[in-house]
Amino acid sequence: MIGQALQRQTFVPIPDFINVDSVSFRFDGRQLALGNVKLTIPLGQFVCLLGPSGCGKTTLLNLIAGFLAPTDGYVFVNGKVVDGPGPDRGMVFQDYSLFPWLTVLKNIEFGPDIAGMRASARRERAMHYLDLVNLGHIADSYPTQLSGGMKQRVAIARALAAGPKVLLMDEPFAALDAMTRSKLQLELIRIHELERPTILFVTHNIDEAIRLADRVLVMSPNPGRVVSDVTIDMEKPRARTSVEFSRLYDRFEAEIGLESS
Ligand SMILES: Nc1ncnc2c1ncn2[C@@H]1O[C@H](COP(=O)(O)OP(=O)(O)OP(=O)(O)O)[C@@H](O)[C@H]1O
Numbered sequence: 645m646i647g648q649a650l651q652r653q654t655f656v657p658i659p660d661f662i663n664v665d666s667v668s669f670r671f672d673g674r675q676l677a678l679g680n681v682k683l684t685i686p687l688g689q690f691v692c693l694l695g696p697s698g699c700g701k702t703t704l705l706n707l708i709a710g711f712l713a714p715t716d717g718y719v720f721v722n723g724k725v726v727d728g729p730g731p732d733r734g735m736v737f738q739d740y741s742l743f744p745w746l747t748v749l750k751n752i753e754f755g756p757d758i759a760g761m762r763a764s765a766r767r768e769r770a771m772h773y774l775d776l777v778n779l780g781h782i783a784d785s786y787p788t789q790l791s792g793g794m795k796q797r798v799a800i801a802r803a804l805a806a807g808p809k810v811l812l813m814d815e816p817f818a819a820l821d822a823m824t825r826s827k828l829q830l831e832l833i834r835i836h837e838l839e840r841p842t843i844l845f846v847t848h849n850i851d852e853a854i855r856l857a858d859r860v861l862v863m864s865p866n867p868g869r870v871v872s873d874v875t876i877d878m879e880k881p882r883a884r885t886s887v888e889f890s891r892l893y894d895r896f897e898a899e900i901g902l903e904s905s
Pocket residue numbers: 671672674677695696697698699700701702703704848868
C-alpha cells in the first residue's frame with residue numbers, strides 16, 4: 645500500500661508537448677490540404693511523418709513551425725498556441741539553407757547571437773554542436789567548401805544551437821546519396837539519444853521512417869490526414885534484416901499504396 649502511494653506521488657506524467665487540435669488547412673481557392681488533423685506528441689519523441697507526395701506533410705510541419713496559420717483548429721506547443729515562428733521550434737530543410745557568406749561557426753552562432761547570447765558563450769555553444777555532428781575541424785570553412793552531407797550536419801547543428809525544444813525536419817536527407825544518408829540517419833539517432841529534442845521528421849521513404857522513428861504517422865491525401873499511428877519500440881540502430889523491420893515495411897507499403905490509389 646505504502647509502495648503504491650509512493651509510486652503515485654513520484655510519478656511525473658510526460659506532458660503533451662505538441663498538440664494539433666482539429667486542424668484543417670486550405671491554400672487560397674484550393675481543396676483542403678489538411679482535413680481535421682488531431683495529434684498529440686509527447687516531449688522528446690522522435691516522430692516520422694510518412695506519406696506520398698501531396699498528402700500534406702510539409703503543410704503540417706509549416707503549421708507547427710508557425711509559417712502557416714490553420715484555416716480551422718489550433719496548434720499548441722508546450723501548452724501555448726502557435727501564432728508564428730519562435731525559438732522553441734527549429735527547422736531543418738532539404739536544401740540546407742546555410743548563409744554562404746558566413747563561416748560554419750558563424751552560421752551556427754547565428755541563432756544564439758540573435759537571442760542576445762554574449763560572444764564567448766555562443767562560441768562555446770556553437771562548438772559543442774559542431775563537435776556533436778563531428779565537424780569541429782571545419783569551423784572556419786565556408787558552406788561552399790563542404791559536401792552535401794557536411795552542409796546538412798552544419799544545418800542540424802545550427803538548428804540545435806538555437807536551443808529549440810522541437811526540431812522540425814523536412815526531408816532533410818532526400819538530396820543525399822544513399823551512403824551519406826545512412827550515415828546521417830545514424831548520427832541523428834545518436835544526437836536524439838544524447839539531447840532528446842522532440843523531432844518531427846518528414847519523409848516519403850519507408851526504410852528511413854522505420855530506422856529513425858519512435859512513432860510513425862502515415863498520412864494520406866485528399867484531404868491530408870493521419871491514417872495510421874504506429875509506435876516502434878525496436879532498439880536503435882535497427883537492422884533492416886530483422887523480421888520486425890520487414891513486417892513494418894510491408895505494413896507501411898500496403899497502407900501508403902492502398903490509401904493513395
Ligand atoms: N503554396 C501552395 N499553394 C497552393 N497549394 C499548395 C501549396 N503548397 C502545397 N500545396 C498543395 O497542398 C497539398 C499538400 O502539399 P504538401 O507540400 O504539404 O504535401 P507533401 O506531402 O509535403 O508533398 P511532398 O512529399 O511532395 O513534398 C498538395 O495538394 C499541394 O499541391
